[in-house]
Amino acid sequence: MPFVHIRITKEGATEEQKQKLIEGATQLLVDVLGKNPASTFVIIDEVETDNWGVGGKTVTKLRADAKK
Amino acid sequence: MPFVHIRITKEGATEEQKQKLIEGATQLLVDVLGKNPASTFVIIDEVETDNWGVGGKTVTKLRADAKK
Amino acid sequence: MPFVHIRITKEGATEEQKQKLIEGATQLLVDVLGKNPASTFVIIDEVETDNWGVGGKTVTKLRADAKK
Amino acid sequence: MPFVHIRITKEGATEEQKQKLIEGATQLLVDVLGKNPASTFVIIDEVETDNWGVGGKTVTKLRADAKK
Amino acid sequence: MPFVHIRITKEGATEEQKQKLIEGATQLLVDVLGKNPASTFVIIDEVETDNWGVGGKTVTKLRADAKK
Amino acid sequence: MPFVHIRITKEGATEEQKQKLIEGATQLLVDVLGKNPASTFVIIDEVETDNWGVGGKTVTKLRADAKK
Numbered sequence: 001m002p003f004v005h006i007r008i009t010k011e012g013a014t015e016e017q018k019q020k021l022i023e024g025a026t027q028l029l030v031d032v033l034g035k036n037p038a039s040t041f042v043i044i045d046e047v048e049t050d051n052w053g054v055g056g057k058t059v060t061k062l063r064a065d066a067k068k
Numbered sequence: 069m070p071f072v073h074i075r076i077t078k079e080g081a082t083e084e085q086k087q088k089l090i091e092g093a094t095q096l097l098v099d100v101l102g103k104n105p106a107s108t109f110v111i112i113d114e115v116e117t118d119n120w121g122v123g124g125k126t127v128t129k130l131r132a133d134a135k136k
Numbered sequence: 137m138p139f140v141h142i143r144i145t146k147e148g149a150t151e152e153q154k155q156k157l158i159e160g161a162t163q164l165l166v167d168v169l170g171k172n173p174a175s176t177f178v179i180i181d182e183v184e185t186d187n188w189g190v191g192g193k194t195v196t197k198l199r200a201d202a203k204k
Numbered sequence: 205m206p207f208v209h210i211r212i213t214k215e216g217a218t219e220e221q222k223q224k225l226i227e228g229a230t231q232l233l234v235d236v237l238g239k240n241p242a243s244t245f246v247i248i249d250e251v252e253t254d255n256w257g258v259g260g261k262t263v264t265k266l267r268a269d270a271k272k
Numbered sequence: 273m274p275f276v277h278i279r280i281t282k283e284g285a286t287e288e289q290k291q292k293l294i295e296g297a298t299q300l301l302v303d304v305l306g307k308n309p310a311s312t313f314v315i316i317d318e319v320e321t322d323n324w325g326v327g328g329k330t331v332t333k334l335r336a337d338a339k340k
Numbered sequence: 341m342p343f344v345h346i347r348i349t350k351e352g353a354t355e356e357q358k359q360k361l362i363e364g365a366t367q368l369l370v371d372v373l374g375k376n377p378a379s380t381f382v383i384i385d386e387v388e389t390d391n392w393g394v395g396g397k398t399v400t401k402l403r404a405d406a407k408k
Contacts, residue, residue, distance in 0.1 A: 001177060001281070001324070001326050001331070002278065002279060002280045003139060003177060003179075003278075003279040004276065004277070004278050004279075004297075005276070005277040005278075005279075006274065006275075006276050006277075006301075007247065007274060007275040007276075007277075008274045008301075008305065008307075009273070013305060015118055015126075015128075017304050017305060018118055018119060018126065019121075019125075019126055019129075020303075020304045021300065021301075021304050021305075022121030022124060022125070022126060023121075023124045023125075024300040024303070024304065025121075025276075025297065025300060026121065026123065026124040027124065028293065028296040028297060028300065029278075029280075029293075031292075031296070032289050032292045032293050032296065033280065033285060033289060033293075035280075037123050037124050038122075038123045039123075039175075039326070040122070040123065040124070041120070041121065041122055041137060041139060041177065042120070042121035042122075043075065043115055043119060043120050043121075043139075044119040044120075044121075045115075045119070046119070047247055047249075050219055050222055051222060051247060051248040051249070051250070052245070052246070052247050052248075052273070053223075053226030053227075053229075053230065053245065053246035053247075053248075054242075054243075054244070054245055054246075054273050054311070055230065055241050055242045055243075055244065056226060056227045056230040056231065056241050056244070057223075057226070057227075058219075058222065058223055058226060059273070060219075061223075069145070069188070069190050069195070069381060070142065070143060070144045071142075071143040071343060071381060071383075072140065072141070072142050072143075072161075073140070073141040073142075073143075074138065074139075074140050074141075074165075075138060075139040075140075075141075076138045076165075076169065076171075077137070081169060083254055083262075083264075085168050085169060086254055086255060086262065087257075087261075087262055087265075088167075088168045089164065089165075089168050089169075090257030090260060090261065090262060091257075091260045091261075092160075092164040092167070092168065093140075093161065093164060093257075094257065094259065094260040095260065096157065096160040096161060096164065097142075097144075097157075099156075099160070100153050100156045100157050100160065101144065101149060101153060101157075103144075105259050105260050106258075106259045107190070107258075107259075107379075108258070108259065108260070109256070109257065109258055109341060109343060109381065110256070110257035110258075111211065111251055111255060111256050111257075111343075112255040112256075112257075113251075113255070114255070120137070122137050122175070127137070143383065151322055151330075151332075154322055154323060154330065155325075155329075155330055155333075158325030158328060158329070158330060159325075159328045159329075161325075162325065162327065162328040163328065173327050173328050174326075174327045175326075175327075176326070176327065176328070177324070177325065177326055178324070178325035178326075179279065179319055179323060179324050179325075180323040180324075180325075181319075181323070182323070183383055183385075186355055186358055187358060187383060187384040187385070187386070188381070188382070188383050188384075189359075189362030189363075189365075189366065189381065189382035189383075189384075190378070190380070190381055190382075191366065191377050191378045191379075191380065192362060192363045192366040192367065192377050192380070193359075193362070193363075194355075194358065194359055194362060196355075197359075205313060205349070205392070205394050205399070206346065206347060206348045207275060207313060207315075207346075207347040208344065208345070208346050208347075208365075209344070209345040209346075209347075210342065210343075210344050210345075210369075211342060211343040211344075211345075212342045212369075212373065212375075213341070217373060221372050221373060224371075224372045225368065225369075225372050225373075228368040228371070228372065229344075229365065229368060232361065232364040232365060232368065233346075233348075233361075235360075235364070236357050236360045236361050236364065237348065237353060237357060237361075239348075243311075243394070245273060245275060245313065247275075256341070258341050258379070263341070287390055287398075287400075290390055290391060290398065291393075291397075291398055291401070294393030294396060294397065294398060295393075295396045295397075297393075298393065298395065298396040299396065309395050309396050310394075310395045311394075311395075312394070312395065312396070313392070313393065313394055314392070314393035314394075315347065315387055315391060315392050315393075316391040316392075316393075317387075317391070318391070
């Protein structure tokens, strides 16, 4: 009964990509620990770039700086 | 000062239902552990069905399959 | 498939009390939202009183002050 | 590589305030524990007032009662 | 800069298995979303079986029942 | 009523340092958003270095490599 919580910045992950994350994380728990996939939960949290900071700056700002 | 975090899929929980979850979770901590309700926090997280996976599939897909 | 995460300070909750929290939280989701108990997860996190702060003080200190 | 998760009610925090929370939390880890700011993550979670309860009531209700 | 949080019951995962979970989760984010592995964090939380409930029972109890 | 959750690797943070993190995080919410310190919670989670991965490696391994 593992529970996997994936946090990524909200930058356009598609439904298909989210499906792949869920499949992949579930399979990982099966492969490494022999867990039952039926009782494995995966949640994806898409966080606004204004609300995620790295090195003291928002990702919004980091993305803008990278484009300069 | 307990902190209860309830994650459910975003499938139309009403304001009244959310109020009941908050009341019930708070009361549970009072009843079982004698906690002070005034300093009990409850947060409800409603997760999109595309972002929640069980058994390697998104809940969106599971709901669609169940209707077939 | 709800997921309930209960954080309390580590101050001697017994196995029986933890069992009651798990039962009660599961039943709450059944009663309020009609969720399936079999796929309802509850996790209890017992946090050391040195690692939990309220009003800028650790609970360890708050408990000691309350005894004075 | 600390990870700081700040949950606040969604009541109009501005981009500038969020930037200040990220800067301040990052600096705190540098000052107190000598952590490397470049690998310090901060996430801000803004929770709807209907989804946050204190003392068994939603913050929505508490705010309304406070205005009476 | 994804952040993956894996919760499993504390039932003897080895250092090598934990290393594999970390590698696998990091690679998943690289493969599916093209994320930079260097800024991908993975945390594994091992939860006591007394503190994890499924279907209203602790995993401790479920494991004992399964052995009967 | 903010809730701040600080995750750090378990590498010997002292009681005094934890007290400073709690004070600092609480004050940050007061300064930036005018929150009430009395209803501000801070939790510190100290994660074993075997259970935290960066760039696909455990922090245990990263620390050992850094000493070579």
